Amino acid sequence: MSKLLSANFIRLKKDKFFWSGLVFMLAAGIFFPVMRYMDMRQTQTINRIDNGFFGCALFIGIVMAVFCSLFIGTEYSEGTIRNKIIIGQKRGTVYLSNFITCSLVSVVMCMAFFIPYLCIGIPLLGFFEMDIKIVLLFAVTVLMTAIVFSSIFTLISMLNNNKAVTAVICILTAFLFLIIGAQLHKMLSEPETNMALVMTDNGQEYQELPNPKFLDGGGRKTVQFFYDFLPGGQVVQCTSLETENLSLLPVYSLVIVVLTTSAGMFFFKKKELK
Amino acid sequence: MEYVLKTNALCKNYKNFKALNGLTMNVPKGAIYGFVGKNGAGKTTLIRLICGLQKPESGNYVLYGLKNSEKGILKARRRMGAVVETPSIYLELTAVDNLKEQYRILGIPSYDSIPDLLKLVGLENTGKKKAKNFSLGMKQRLGIAVALAGDPDFLVLDEPVNGLDPQGIIEMRELILKLNREYQITVLISSHILDELSRLATHYGFIDNGRMVKEISAEELEESCRKCVRIEVTNVKALVRVLDEMKTDYNIISDNVADIFAKINISKLTLALSKENCEVISMQERDESLESYYVGLVGGKDNE
Numbered sequence: 001m002s003k004l005l006s007a008n009f010i011r012l013k014k015d016k017f018f019w020s021g022l023v024f025m026l027a028a029g030i031f032f033p034v035m036r037y038m039d040m041r042q043t044q045t046i047n048r049i050d051n052g053f054f055g056c057a058l059f060i061g062i063v064m065a066v067f068c069s070l071f072i073g074t075e076y077s078e079g080t081i082r083n084k085i086i087i088g089q090k091r092g093t094v095y096l097s098n099f100i101t102c103s104l105v106s107v108v109m110c111m112a113f114f115i116p117y118l119c120i121g122i123p124l125l126g127f128f129e130m131d132i133k134i135v136l137l138f139a140v141t142v143l144m145t146a147i148v149f150s151s152i153f154t155l156i157s158m159l160n161n162n163k164a165v166t167a168v169i170c171i172l173t174a175f176l177f178l179i180i181g182a183q184l185h186k187m188l189s190e191p192e193t194n195m196a197l198v199m200t201d202n203g204q205e206y207q208e209l210p211n212p213k214f215l216d217g218g219g220r221k222t223v224q225f226f227y228d229f230l231p232g233g234q235v236v237q238c239t240s241l242e243t244e245n246l247s248l249l250p251v252y253s254l255v256i257v258v259l260t261t262s263a264g265m266f267f268f269k270k271k272e273l274k
Numbered sequence: 275m276e277y278v279l280k281t282n283a284l285c286k287n288y289k290n291f292k293a294l295n296g297l298t299m300n301v302p303k304g305a306i307y308g309f310v311g312k313n314g315a316g317k318t319t320l321i322r323l324i325c326g327l328q329k330p331e332s333g334n335y336v337l338y339g340l341k342n343s344e345k346g347i348l349k350a351r352r353r354m355g356a357v358v359e360t361p362s363i364y365l366e367l368t369a370v371d372n373l374k375e376q377y378r379i380l381g382i383p384s385y386d387s388i389p390d391l392l393k394l395v396g397l398e399n400t401g402k403k404k405a406k407n408f409s410l411g412m413k414q415r416l417g418i419a420v421a422l423a424g425d426p427d428f429l430v431l432d433e434p435v436n437g438l439d440p441q442g443i444i445e446m447r448e449l450i451l452k453l454n455r456e457y458q459i460t461v462l463i464s465s466h467i468l469d470e471l472s473r474l475a476t477h478y479g480f481i482d483n484g485r486m487v488k489e490i491s492a493e494e495l496e497e498s499c500r501k502c503v504r505i506e507v508t509n510v511k512a513l514v515r516v517l518d519e520m521k522t523d524y525n526i527i528s529d530n531v532a533d534i535f536a537k538i539n540i541s542k543l544t545l546a547l548s549k550e551n552c553e554v555i556s557m558q559e560r561d562e563s564l565e566s567y568y569v570g571l572v573g574g575k576d577n578e
Contacts, residue, residue, distance in 0.1 A: 007378035014367060079362035084379055086325045086358075087424055088351035273327040274359070 004089060004097035017070045018105060021063045025056065025112040033121035040125070049117075049125040050135075050241060056113035057142045057238040061149045061177060061231065063109055065170035068102045068153035073163030082273060095268045099154045099261055106146035114139070130241075137246050142238050144253035148231045149174065151257045155264035159271060181232025185240070187223050190214045228252055276303040277336075278428045278460045279324060284333035286319050286484075293319040295484035296333065301428075301462055301477070306454050308475030309464040310568055316484040317464035318359060321432050325356050338428075352380075355426035357434065361417020365406035369397045369416050372405060376423040395419040395449060411442030418449065429453060430462045435470055443470060450474055472564040482572040499567055502533040505557045512550035516543065533560065 012018050032052050040047035075081040075098075084094050128135050153170045160166040193208040215223055227233035228245050229252045237243040279301040286294040294316045301307045311317050322328045324335055326347070335342050338350040363372045373388045392398045395415040400408070405416060414434060421429060434450070435443045451474065453459045465471045471478075478495060480487040490498075502525075507513045510530050517524045520543070523535040544554050 003379055003381040007375050010371075010375055010378055011364065011367075014371065016366070074364070074366075078364055079358070079360055080364055080375075082325065082327060082356075082358055082362045083376060083420060085327055086351060086354065086356045086421075087380060088326075088348035089379070090348065272322075272329075274322065 001093050001097055004084065004093060005100060008097060008101040012071075012101065012105070015071060017067055021067050021105075021109055022112050024063065025060075025109045026116055028056065028059070029113040029116035030120055033117055033124055036121075037124040047125055048129045049121040049127065050129050053114075053117055053121065053128075053135075054138050054142050054238040054241070056110055057145055057235045058178070060106060060110060060142070060146045061174040061235065062171065064102065064106050064146065064149045065153050065174040066167065067105060067109075068150060069157050069167040069170040070163070071102065071105075072098050072154065072157035073160075073166045076161050076166075077163040085273060091269045091271075092265050095154075095158055095265045096261070098158060099151060099264070102150040102154050103147045106150045107143055110143055110146050134246070137250075138238055138241070141234060141246065141249045141253070144250040144257075145231050145234045145238065148234075148253045148256045148260075149177075151260040151264075152231070155260045158264055158268050161274065177230060177232030178235060179232070180230060181227070181234070181236040184223055184227040184230070184233050185236045187213075187215060188220070188227060192216075229256070231256070277301060278303050278305075279335065279337055279462070281320070281324070281335040282333055284320065284323060284335060285331045286316075286323060286328065287331055292484050294323070294330070294333075297481065297484060297486050299479045299481075299486050299489060301460065303460055304454075304458060305477045306450065306461045306463065306475050308471040308478045309462060309481065310466065310468060310471060310478055310564075311464075311481035312466060312572070315481045317481060318432055319484075320481075321356065321358055321430055321462075321464060325354075325358060325430065326351055327358070352424060353426055354428040354430060355418075355421030355424060356430035356432075357414070357417040357421050358430070358432045361413045361420070363405050363413060363416050363420060366404060368402055368404055369400045369408075369419070372416060372420060373423055376420045380424045382423070391419050391422060394422070394452075396445060409442070411438050411445065414438065414442070414446065415449065422453075426459065428460045428462070432464050433466075434463060435465065435467055447474055468564045468568055478564075480568060480571050487571050495564065495567065499561075499563065500535060501559070501561050502535045503538060503557060504531065504533050504560050506531050506555040507547065507552050508555065509550065509552040512547060512552035516546045516550060516552075519546070530555070 032055055033049070036047045036052055081094065085091065152173065156169050156173065157166050160169065190213045191211055192214045194211045195206050196209045197204055198207050224244070227237070228248055231253070234249050234253065237249065243249070277300050281297055281299045283296040283298055284294050285292070285296055297316065297320060309317050309320070319328070323330050324337065330342070337347060338353055340346045340350040364375065367375065369392055370388055373391060374385055377385060377388070389398065392400070395418055397412060397415055397419065400412070405413060408416065418431070418434070431450070435446050438446060447470065450461055450463070454461050463471065463474065476492050477489070478492070479489045504527070505513065507530055510526060510532060513532055514526070517534065520538070522538060525533045525535070527533060540557070547554060
C-alpha cells in the first residue's frame with residue numbers, strides 16, 4: 001500500500017489538475033472574505049466570518065469530481081493501472097491507494113480554502129460568533145463530506161474504463177447531489193401554514209391556512225434523514241449553517257465512505273481490465 | 275525442460291465469443307517464444323490472463339511453478355514484466371519520471387539504475403521531453419523499460435513492432451535479442467508480423483480460434499521449412515525408385531507430387547524418369563517461409 005501511495009504522491013506533484021484545483025481553492029479562500037468585507041463596507045451591515053466560511057463545501061464536490069475522474073481516469077486511458085496489477089499488487093490495495101490519495105487531496109483542497117480564509121477573514125471580519133466547538137464540528141462535517149465525494153468519485157472512476165465518460169458522470173453526479181440537497185432543503189423549509197386572503201362575511205381577511213406542501217410525521221422524518229445522509233444535503237446545511245443533527249452528519253458520511261469503498265473494492269476485484 | 279509458463283486448457287469467453295478455447299502452451303525458460311495468430315485468435319486474451327488483468331473461465335496456468343489459483347501467484351508475477359497492447363506510460367511525464375513512478379510501485383528505493391535502464395532501451399537522451407511527444411518507437415521502448423524496471427526474468431510483449439517504422443523494428447529486434455542473450459530474459463512475443471518474428475523466435479506457438487494449433491521449436495520449423503524442389507510426375511512410384519537409386523532425401527506429398535530436399539541434376543533426373551516411363555509434369559523450387567507454414571497450419575484465407 002505504501003508503495004502505491006508513494007507512487008501516487010509523486011504523480012500528484014506533477015499533476016496539473018491537482019495544482020489547478022489547489023489554486024482555485026486558494027483563490028476562493030482569499031476572494032470570499034475580501035468580497036464579504038467589501039460588502040460589509042458598502043452596506044454598513046455586520047458580516048461575520050461565520051457566514052461563508054464553510055462555503056467551500058459548495059464546490060468541493062465539483063472540484064473533486066474533476067480531479068478524481070482525471071487522476072484515476074488517466075490510469076485507464078494510459079493503461080498504467082496494468083503496471084500495478086502485472087507486478088503483483090493486489091486489486092484491493094490498488095483501489096484503496098487511489099481512494100486514500102483522492103481523500104487526502106480533498107482534505108488538502110478544503111484546507112487550501114480554510115487557511116487563507118482564516119488569515120484574511122479574521123483581521124477583516126473578526127472572529128467566529130459561533131461556539132468554537134460548533135465551528136470545529138462544522139469543519140469536520142465539511143471535511144467528511146469532501147471525503148464522501150472522493151469515495152463516490154473513486155468508485156465511479158475505478159469501475160469505468162473511459163476517462164471522458166467518467167469525467168462526465170462524476171461532474172453530473174456532483175451537480176445532481178447539490179440539486180437534490182437544495183430540493184430537500186426546500187421541502188423541509190416549507191412553512192406549516194400560509195397566510196391567504198379569503199372572502200368572509202366581513203369582507204376580505206387574511207387567514208392562516210395549512211400549507212399542503214408542509215411535511216410532517218413519517219414523510220418529514222424520511223426527508224430529514226436523506227437531507228442529513230446525502231452529501232448534497234450536508235453541503236446545504238454546512239453552507240447555510242442551519243442544521244438539526246450536526247453531530248450525526250460525520251457519522252452518516254462515514255457510513256457512505258464504508259459502503260462505497262466496500263462496494264468499489266468488491267466490483268474492482270471482479271473487473272476485467274484490458 | 276524447465277518451463278517459465280505452462281497453460282492448461284485455458285478458456286475465456288467474452289459474452290458469446292470464445293476468445294480462448296482450451297488453450298495449452300508451454301514457454302521454455304530462456305526462449306524467445308513467438309506467439310503467432312491472426313487478429314482475434316486469442317493472443318492478447320491469453321496475455322491478459324497471465325498478467326492477472328482477467329480471469330479464465332476454466333483451465334489454469336502455471337507461472338514459475340505456481341498455479342494461478344495459488345496465493346503465491348502474485349509473487350510469481352513480480353518476476354515478470356509486460357507490455358500489453360499499448361505501452362503503459364504516463365504521457366504527461368518524462369521517461370525518467372515514468373520510471374521513477376514504476377520504481378515506487380515496485381518499492382525500489384534508489385533511482386540509481388534508471389540511467390542504465392534508459393541506456394539499455396536507447397532513451398538516455400530524452401531529457402525533459404514528455405512521453406506524449408515521443409515517437410511510437412520511443413513510447414514502445416519506454417513501455418519496455420517500465421516493464422524491465424522490476425528486473426524481470428520473463429518479459430511479455432504484445433505486438434511490440436506494430437506501427438513501427440523499419441528503423442524502429444530493427445531497434446526493437448536488437449533490444450529483444452539483447453535482453454534474451456545478455457540478460458537471459460525469457461521473452462513471449464505475440465505478433466502477426468511473421469517475417470519479423472522469424473528473425474527472433476527460438477520457439478513458436480501457432481494459435482487459431484483460441485486453440486493452440488501447433489507448438490514447435492525454431493529448429494524443427496526450419497527442418498520442415500527447408501528448401502526443396504516440388505516435382506509433379508505421372509508415376510510417383512517410378513520417381514521413388516529413381517530417387518532411392520540417387521540416394522536423395524524426399525517426401526511424397528500425394529499420388530503424383532513429391533518434395534526433393536537436395537540440389538538435383540534435372541537432366542539426369544528426367545532421363546532416369548524417362549527410362550521408367552514417367553513424365554515430369556512440373557517442377558518448382560520451394561523455399562517455405564514461416565508465413566507459408568502458418569498459412570498451411572491455419573488454412574489461410576479459407577479459414578477467415
